[in-house]
Amino acid sequence: QVQLRESGPGLVKPSETLSLTCIVSGVSITTANYHWGWIRQPPGKGLEWIGNIHDDGSTHYNPSVKSRVTISADTSKTQFSLRLSSVTAADTAVYYCARRPVAGEISHAFDVWGQGTVVTVSP
Amino acid sequence: QSVLTQPPSASGTAGQRVTISCSGSSSNIGRNDVNWYQLLPRTAPKLLLNKNNQRPSGVPDRFSGSRSGTSASLAISGLQSEDEADYFCATWDNSLNGFYVFGTGTKVTVL
Numbered sequence: 330q331v332q333l334r335e336s337g338p339g340l341v342k343p344s345e346t347l348s349l350t351c352i353v354s355g356v357s358i359t360t361a362n363y364h365w366g367w368i369r370q371p372p373g374k375g376l377e378w379i380g381n382i383h384d385d386g387s388t389h390y391n392p393s394v395k396s397r398v399t400i401s402a403d404t405s406k407t408q409f410s411l412r413l414s415s416v417t418a419a420d421t422a423v424y425y426c427a428r429r430p431v432a433g434e435i436s437h438a439f440d441v442w443g444q445g446t447v448v449t450v451s452p
Numbered sequence: 453q454s455v456l457t458q459p460p461s462a463s464g465t466a467g468q469r470v471t472i473s474c475s476g477s478s479s480n481i482g483r484n485d486v487n488w489y490q491l492l493p494r495t496a497p498k499l500l501l502n503k504n505n506q507r508p509s510g511v512p513d514r515f516s517g518s519r520s521g522t523s524a525s526l527a528i529s530g531l532q533s534e535d536e537a538d539y540f541c542a543t544w545d546n547s548l549n550g551f552y553v554f555g556t557g558t559k560v561t562v563l
Binding site for chain 1: 485487489491495496497498499502503506508540542544548549550551552553554555556557
């Protein structure tokens with residue numbers, strides 16, 4: 330059974346870098362036809378896709394955060410990370426990691442999600 | 453940033469049918485399949501419908517979807533108390549080098 334779990338600091342100061350890790354169990358993140366993404370939900374607002382890392386290690390980011398975001402994979406192939414620089418209060422949100430199959434019966438959607446982790450940007 | 457518009461709320465009594473619309477444009481729903489997600493408080497988001505109307509394993513057949521032109525819709529038949537949640541449509545948008553976009557979200561209340 331595939332499971333994802335977000336890990337990282339719950340409080341980040343303005344202008345600093347937010348760093349989160351998604352720990353994946355049950356499958357390697359280099360397994361073909363799977364992408365891995367980060368999505369966030371600010372308080373009282375909707376969901377926002379941040380970006381994906383693909384099975385080949387390439388990445389694709391939301392234009393709204395592209396200049397500040399880096400998603401990378403750990404060499405252990407069991408986790409991937411999010412770094413968001415120069416954060417402001419607008420980056421306060423619940424951050425989710427999720428799996429996105431790109432082939433098969435269920436595809437091009439986030440089918441397995443982590444529980445989410447709250448990140449607050451505050452002095 | 454959302455370019456997919458949903459009504460902020462919808463409601464019905466138990467057993468009724470509720471429909472949620474998702475309005476987009478030619479660069480997103482007009483070209484790409486739509487997915488629907490359910491968000492319950494304090495739980496991980498759940499994929500409800502894939503590719504407009506395909507239910508992943510375990511999703512009741514009370515949930516159905518459709519897509520036509522630049523709009524999509526989610527229908528919940530036989531509304532149940534456990535369906536009270538936030539629902540988001542989502543799809544790929546081909547503009548700006550492409551990005552995945554979620555709808556504005558609809559809160560469904562079971563009266």
